[in-house]
Amino acid sequence: MEEENISITNFLKQRYPMLLVDKVVDYNDKSTKTIKYFTNSDPFMLGHFKDFPMYPAVLLVELLAQSISFSIYKKST
Numbered sequence: 001m002e003e004e005n006i007s008i009t010n011f012l013k014q015r016y017p018m019l020l021v022d023k024v025v026d027y028n029d030k031s032t033k034t035i036k037y038f039t040n041s042d043p044f045m046l047g048h049f050k051d052f053p054m055y056p057a058v059l060l061v062e063l064l065a066q067s068i069s070f071s072i073y074k075k076s077t
Contacts, residue, residue: 011073020063032071
């Protein structure tokens with residue numbers, strides 16, 4: 001199912017800059033596909049390895065947790 005018309009903020013409590021899921025592409029009983037758009041202007045990229053911008057791994061784990069939270073919420077409704 002496409003969720004682009006429904007704001008992800010309806011499902012998750014996080015808000016910018018800690019809301020890391022930009023879009024839910026597809027979900028079903030077994031999987032959830034989400035999108036995160038990365039840019040060099042993200043606040044996390046600015047101070048992390050000055051000459052080699054890299055998204056911190058702990059935030060990638062948080063992104064996974066938010067995707068899982070969405071799928072758990074959808075299964076419970």
